[in-house]
Amino acid sequence: MKKQHTKGLKNIDRRDMLKKSSLLLAAAPFYFGLNSCISGSKKNLDADVIIIGAGLSGLNAALILEGAGLKVKIVEATDRLGGRVHTAKEKDVPGHPELGANGIGGGYARVIDAAEKHNVKIGSDRPRTEARKGELIYHIKNNFILPENWSEHSLNTLPEGFRKSLPAYTTWPMFSKINPLPPNDLAAWRNPKYKDWDKSVYLVLKEKGFSDDAIKLCMGTNSSYGVDAKNISIMMYFQILTWIGQQTASNGKGGAIVGGNQRLPKAMGAAFKQDILLNSPVKSISAEADATTITLNNGNKLRAPYTLVTLPTSALRHVSIPSCSTENQKRGFTNLEYTPVVQLHFVPTKKYWEEDGLPPSMWCDNLAGRFMALKNDIQNPDKVTSCVAFLNSNVAIEVDKMNRKDAITAVTKVLEDIRPSLKGALRFTYYWTWINNPYAGGAYAYWQPGQITDFANHLAKPIGRIHFAGEHTAIMNRGMEGAMESGERAALELLNLIG
Numbered sequence: 001m002k003k004q005h006t007k008g009l010k011n012i013d014r015r016d017m018l019k020k021s022s023l024l025l026a027a028a029p030f031y032f033g034l035n036s037c038i039s040g041s042k043k044n045l046d047a048d049v050i051i052i053g054a055g056l057s058g059l060n061a062a063l064i065l066e067g068a069g070l071k072v073k074i075v076e077a078t079d080r081l082g083g084r085v086h087t088a089k090e091k092d093v094p095g096h097p098e099l100g101a102n103g104i105g106g107g108y109a110r111v112i113d114a115a116e117k118h119n120v121k122i123g124s125d126r127p128r129t130e131a132r133k134g135e136l137i138y139h140i141k142n143n144f145i146l147p148e149n150w151s152e153h154s155l156n157t158l159p160e161g162f163r164k165s166l167p168a169y170t171t172w173p174m175f176s177k178i179n180p181l182p183p184n185d186l187a188a189w190r191n192p193k194y195k196d197w198d199k200s201v202y203l204v205l206k207e208k209g210f211s212d213d214a215i216k217l218c219m220g221t222n223s224s225y226g227v228d229a230k231n232i233s234i235m236m237y238f239q240i241l242t243w244i245g246q247q248t249a250s251n252g253k254g255g256a257i258v259g260g261n262q263r264l265p266k267a268m269g270a271a272f273k274q275d276i277l278l279n280s281p282v283k284s285i286s287a288e289a290d291a292t293t294i295t296l297n298n299g300n301k302l303r304a305p306y307t308l309v310t311l312p313t314s315a316l317r318h319v320s321i322p323s324c325s326t327e328n329q330k331r332g333f334t335n336l337e338y339t340p341v342v343q344l345h346f347v348p349t350k351k352y353w354e355e356d357g358l359p360p361s362m363w364c365d366n367l368a369g370r371f372m373a374l375k376n377d378i379q380n381p382d383k384v385t386s387c388v389a390f391l392n393s394n395v396a397i398e399v400d401k402m403n404r405k406d407a408i409t410a411v412t413k414v415l416e417d418i419r420p421s422l423k424g425a426l427r428f429t430y431y432w433t434w435i436n437n438p439y440a441g442g443a444y445a446y447w448q449p450g451q452i453t454d455f456a457n458h459l460a461k462p463i464g465r466i467h468f469a470g471e472h473t474a475i476m477n478r479g480m481e482g483a484m485e486s487g488e489r490a491a492l493e494l495l496n497l498i499g
């Protein structure tokens with residue numbers, strides 16, 4: 001019997017890819033292999049394909065190519081697999097919250113299939129990076145505001161018709177109402193037909209009567225995407241909404257990997273039988289007529305007929321590559337930015353929320369960001385295991401510019417100033433930045449006005465024998481599923497060429 005998650009989304013966007021891949025894989029033993037299929041000089045080749053980056057996109061591509069009989073080598077800059085899937089170690093933060101990807105959608109067909117195949121369990125009871133319902137208070141312009149008091153509060157500057165919605169959720173229903181994309185066409189966001197919508201969220205909110213103050217509150221404070229309303233395209237929100245609609249329609253069971261999402265890339269890495277070079281940052285990639293050469297920071301070189309690059313553009317900017325295939329691609333590699341995220345983790349040493357009677361978690365318009373009391377002990381679901389100051393957008397950038405010690409001092413001071421019960425109630429445990437990190441450069445790609453029209457369809461264009469994958473090149477999906485989709489697309493692209 002087919003499992004629930006094999007219905008829905010998977011049928012929409014995987015049908016063609018899988019048809020193609022099953023034909024190719026069936027033919028694999030006869031056609032693939034270093035000596036049978038690579039033209040040109042075969043001397044000094046280290047693999048058929050070198051894959052740079054051991055995130056989900058690189059690992060998925062590697063397993064598909066290995067399954068087709070190719071010799072594949074993965075080269076990874078850091079000492080671990082998973083990239084932006086990164087679970088905190090229990091010794092660093094009790095409850096091991098996710099530092100990177102958190103939720104797995106019910107329609108994440110590839111992620112769910114991979115979890116099943118590699119024997120990691122997806123549980124609906126997941127460690128969280130957000131507060132539970134009823135456990136959050138807003139802290140705006142130095143005032144505590146309970147969600148139930150927001151609609152009538154004097155600091156509520158939202159226009160009529162929006163006043164009842166909380167700042168973090170105000171714009172979504174309206175964006176949903178004006179979303180021009182067809183609900184079943186997950187690729188439509190890149191269709192030039194809709195290019196007039198590739199404009200800033202700011203412009204749209206102004207047209208709807210939002211003041212600058214209200215826009216800053218809703219889109220420039222703890223914003224999950226980008227930095228502020230002026231530098232984000234509303235088309236990206238339409239894409240997210242269309243995709244979420246499909247995720248919901250799939251009726252699948254999502255959640256998170258039991259024991260931490262990082263178990264998935266770890267299991268995928270264990271299933272891959274060939275070499276994975278860790279601690280091996282790549283510094284340059286060059287392409288000749290019949291081969292590609294990658295040079296590591298330590299000077300070592302590897303050669304293969306094809307290289308697949310899975311780095312976010314922010315990390316790729318540190319790597320020297322040949323000229324782009326188009327000017328649009330060059331602009332994309334240069335300008336596509338990643339959402340700023342910094343996290344400071346603490347362990348509560350007393351129940352500060354009982355002392356002042358306020359909810360334990362706070363949504364703040366200052367350096368404390370989203371301060372969340374996390375309950376990540378599945379055996380003991382009411383226990384606050386740790387707290388995180390989850391900083392997005394401008395506050396993340398501000399804190400990231402400080403040295404680590406000053407950042408911890410500054411955020412702790414703000415927390416203690418706004419909420420005296422936190423004085424002496426927090427033991428700092430762990431600091432993590434996705435910004436000041438040469439191998440990430442931010443959490444996930446966000447599209448600025450005009451960028452989707454300019455280069456979304458160019459980012460994945462091969463430069464000679466160098467191919468590209470990664471979440472930012474995904475067409476139908478986002479996040480982890482987008483990474484898996486892109487790895488699959490790139491692997492099939494290579495198999496088509498090599499076969």
Ligand SMILES: Cc1cc2nc3c(=O)[nH]c(=O)nc-3n(C[C@H](O)[C@H](O)[C@H](O)COP(=O)(O)OP(=O)(O)OC[C@H]3O[C@@H](n4cnc5c(N)ncnc54)[C@H](O)[C@@H]3O)c2cc1C
Pocket residue numbers: 052053054055056057058075076077078081082083084085099100101102103104280281282283310311312315316319341434438439440442443444469470471472478479480481482483
């Ligand atoms: C805070 C946060 C929250 C998120 N929440 C969610 C969520 O709830 N749900 C969801 O689906 N997704 C979420 N995501 C997004 C998701 O994690 C990513 O989209 C996905 O993991 C990206 O995979 P990737 O393979 O494309 O890139 P990456 O995982 O970034 O892989 C690229 C790899 O390349 C390596 N690398 C970089 N430079 C070099 C170099 N020079 N040489 C060699 N290797 C290099 C990196 O170390 C990395 O391992 C979140 C991400 C973050 C950071």
